[in-house]
Amino acid sequence: MQSLDIASLSAGYGAGTLTPAHVLDTVYARIDQQGERPVWITLVAKADALAQLAAAPKGKLWGIPFAVKDNIDVAGLPTTAGCPDFAYVPSRSAHVVEALQAEGAILIGKTNLDQFATGLVGTRSPYGICSSVFSADHISGGSSAGSAVAVAAGLVSFSLGTDTAGSGRVPAAFNNIVGLKPSKGLLSNRGLVPACRSLDCISIFATTCADALAVLAVTGRPDPEDAFSRSAPQATQTAAWPDGFRFGVPAGRLEFFGDDQAESLFHRAVERLRAIGGMPVEIDFTPFSQCAQLLYSGPWVAERLAAIEDFATARPDCLHEVVRGIILSAKGLSAVDSFKGLYRLAELIRQAEAQWAKMEVLLLPTTGTTYRIDEVLADPVKLNSNLGVYTNFVNLMDLSAIALPAGFRPNGLPFGVTLLGRAFADGKIAALADRLHRALPTATLAATPIPLATTPPIPVDAAAAGTITVAVVGAHLSGQPLHHQLSDRDARLRATCRTAPGYSLYALAKTQPAKPGLVFDGHGAGAIEVEIYEMDAAAFGSFVALIPPPLGIGTVTLADGATVKGFLCESHAIEGATDITRHGGWRAWLASP
Template structure:
C-alpha cells in the first residue's frame, strides 16, 4: 500500500499534475479504515461503491467546467449532522432518524467536489469533551489507546489524526471542535457563530452551536471554511459575514498576544505547562509581543455554560425524547440534560445579564491585545480516570474553551508539541488562538505560521505538511491599512495620533511611480505633501499602519487641510488609504522627491 498524504493541498496538487487519481485515494482510504476497523470511530460508513458514485458525479461536473475547489477530497461528518439517506443518531440508537435532506454545510461541501466517507462517533447528543459517552464505543487518542480522544466530536478528530480522511466536520458549543484537535495533533477551526449554516444540525445549545472543521493544517481548514461558509436564509442564526472574514491576513511585527497574568491551571501536568511556555516563546519569535491580561472574566463566563441557563437549551433540543425515553440516554448525559428542568425563566435572564457584564469586562482586556493565546486544555486524562470521575474532569477540560462561543469569539486550535517527560510522555499538547468575531482567516494565517515553525507531522501519520504556507498581505478583518509619509511616521510629532488609537505598524513600503513629495511651506509641525504626478519618479518611502474602521474614521476627521486622505498605489501594485495633498498647498513648496522620503530629507 502506498502512503498517500491526505492533506488537501497535497492531493489537489497531485491530481493536477496527474501523479495521483481520486480513485486511488478512495482505495487507500477504505483500506486504512478496514485495517483499523469501523468501531469506535465510525457510526455509519458509506460503502465504497457509493463513494465512487459520488466521485463519478463530481468528475462529470468538473469535466463540464464547474469549479470544484475540494474535488476528490475525502471527508467525514459528525453524526449529529444530517446526511440525506443516512441515519442521524447523535450516538443514541433509539433517537435515530433518516433525513430526506442533507445539512446545508454537507451539501455545500459535496457541491465543492468533496467525497463523503461516513459519519463519526461522538459524545451522545454532543454533550461532553471526552469521547467516552457513546454506546458505539469510547474513542481514544491516536497516540495512546489508554487516553481519551477528546469530544464531543471524538470520531471526527480521530479520523483526521489517524489519516483516514483529509478533513472532518464536528460541532463546537463548549470546545468540541478544539479539544479533539489537541488530543490528536491536528488543527481544529471553530468558526465565528453564524458563519457556517447549522441548518440540518441537531442542536446542543442552538444559540451557541457552530459547525467546526478538523484538518491536518490551518490552510486546509481555511479552504474547507471558504467552501462551507455562506449566509443561509433557512438558518435563523446565520450571519452575513464581511468578505475578509475567511481570507488570510498578515500579522505585523509586534502584534500583541494576550497571556493570563494570574497564572494558568495545568492540573499538575508539568509537561503541558512547559509546552505552553515554549508556545509563548515561539509566538514571540514569530514577531509577537506577549501582554498580560486578566483572565477572570473569561474564566467566569466559561463556568456559565454548564452552571447557567444554557444547559436548558440542551433539554429544549430533545425534550420530547428525553422525557419519554430517559433510559435510552447515557447516564452522565441524562443527568446533565434532565437536570436542566429545574432552570426557570428568571434564572435564564440572570444568566444573560451575568454574561453581558463579563463580556463588557472582557472588552478592557481586548483593548490590550490582538489575539488571545491559551492552552487548548490544561491536561488530558486516561479513559479509566474519566469514567471514574466523568463530570469534574470533563469540566477541567473546558476551562479554556467554554467561554468562546458565549462571548462571540473566533478560535483555532493548533498543535504545540509533545510531552517529553512525565506519566503522559508522548501525548500531544495544543494551544488555541482566540480572536474577535469574524477574525477566522486572520487567525488561520497566524496558526499556520505557528504550526509550520515546529515541523510537526499531521496527526499520527508521520507525514509533514506538503502544501504551501498560508500567507497574505491583506489587512486583518475589520481593519484599514493607512500609508503615512511625514509627521505621522514613527518617532515624528504626530505619530501619537495613530498609537493612541491602538494602530499597529505593519511595515515600511514605497509608492509606485507617479508621485512627487514636497516640503510644504509654513506648516507646524513641519509636513510633507505627497502629490500625484504622471512624470513623478515614485519610490517614496511610506509606513503602513493598520487600525480599526472606527479608529480610521475618527483619525480622518482630525486631518486638517490642505492634507487629505485618498488612495495610494504601492510599489507592489497594491493600494491602501494614504495621505495626499491639495494642489494649492504646493505653491511655494520645495520638491524633495529626489530624497526618496521625508526622513532622508530631514536628515539632509
C-alpha cells in the same frame, strides 16, 4: 505513506500522479484494517463513494474524502446524535454538506460523538469509546471524537465536527491536528441537531491550518434558512502579521492540573510566538474564566434541554447516564435564571473589552491536561469540566478560535494551544496559527511521519495585507465611549505618544458623546496625547465613514517627526469651545477638577 492533506491530493490530481479512485482505495483499505467502530457510526459503502465520485463536480475539493459528525444531516443516512433511539433519516443534507459536495468532496461516513454533543471527552457514546491515536488508554477528546480521530488516523482529509464548549478544539489537541472553530453564524447550522442553538458552531478538523481554511472558504456562506446565520465576506481573508503584534497571555500561573509537561510546552509555545514577531502582553484572565463557568453552571444548560425536550422527557432512559444528568438538570432552571445569566454574561463581555484593548490575539493552552479513559469513567463530570477551562467561554463571548499542535510530552502524548480572535478574524488568526505551527521543530501531520513542511503554507492575501495607521485623540481612546468603533474593526494599538508642537486641543460644545477637536494653529504647546492604531484598509474606510463633522481625518505630525493619519477639527468649530491644550490630552482634562 500517502498523505491525505488537501493540498497534496489536489496537486497529485492536477499532475496526474494520483487519482481520486486510488485515494478511495487507500481510504477504505485503511478503514478495513482499523475497523468501523468506534470511529464510525455509519460508513458509506465503497461502491457508493465511487458513485459520488462519478457524479462529483470538479470543484475546489474534487475527489477529497471527508467525514461528518453524526449530529449533522446527510440525506439518506441516519442521524443519531449518538443515540440510537433518537435516529431519523433526513431527506436533505445540512447546508455545509451541500456546499462541500457542490465542490466535489466525497463523503466517507458519519462519525461517533459524545451523545447529543454533550461532553469534551469522547466516552459518552453507545457506539464505543474513541481513544487518542497516540494511546489506546487515553481519551480522544469530544464531543467530536470520531471526526478528529478519522483525520488523525489518515482515514479522511478533513472532517466536520461541532463546537459549543470546545468540542472542535479539545479533540484536535489530543490527536495532533488542527481544529478551526469558526465565528458564530459563519457556517450555517441548518441540518444540525442543536446542543445550544445560540452558541453552536459547525467546526473543521484538518492536518494543516491551510486545509482548514480552504474548507472554511467554501462552507462559510450566508444561509437565509438559518436564523443564526451571519454574513462576513472578509472572514476568510488572511493578512501579514507585522513585527510587534501583541498577543495576550494570562497573568500569573495557569491551571495545568498537575501536568508540568503541558505547562512547559505552553511556555515554549509563548516563546515561539514571540520569535516569529509577537510581543506577549499579560492580561487579566478573570472575565474569561468566570464566563467559562457560566456554560454549565448557568442557564445555557436549559438550551440543551430545549433542543431535545420532547425526546428527553418522554424517553429519559434512552439517554447516556451522564448526558441525562446534565440535560435534565435544566428542569430546575427558570426564566429569571436565564435573564440573570444574560446580565452576567454582558458584564463579563464588557470587562473582557478592557483586556482586548491590550492585545490583537489571545494565546491559551487548548486544555490544561489530558486523561486516561478509566479516569474519566470514574469521574466523568469533574474531569470533563477541567478540560473546558480554556474553551467554554469562547462562543459565549462571540470569538473566533483555532487549535493547533504544540509539541509532545515525553510519554508521546500531544499537546495543543489555541489562538483566539474577535468575531470574523478567522482567516487572520488561521494565518498566524499556520506560522506558529510551522515554527514547531519537526512538526509532522497528525500521527504520520510526514513533515508539515511538505505542505504549502497559507498565502497572505495581498488585498488584506495593506494597513493604515491612524492617531486618535478623544472619544476613541481606549476606555472611552467610541473605542468600540476601533475594536469592532480589529484595530491594533501600536503606541501611545504625543503630537509635535503647534497643536491646540479644544473641548467641543454640544457633542454627544463629548469630543475634543485637535487643530494645528502653529501656536499650541503641542505634546497632546494620542493613541496610534493600525487597521486594515477596508476597516479604515468603514471607520472614516462614521466620523461626523466638524471632525475629519488629516495628517498629524508626532513628537518624533513621524506623520500619520489622525483626527483633526475644522477651525470654525472652535468658536465657543474650551481650550484645554494645557492639560496635554483629553483624558487628563476629563480627570481634572
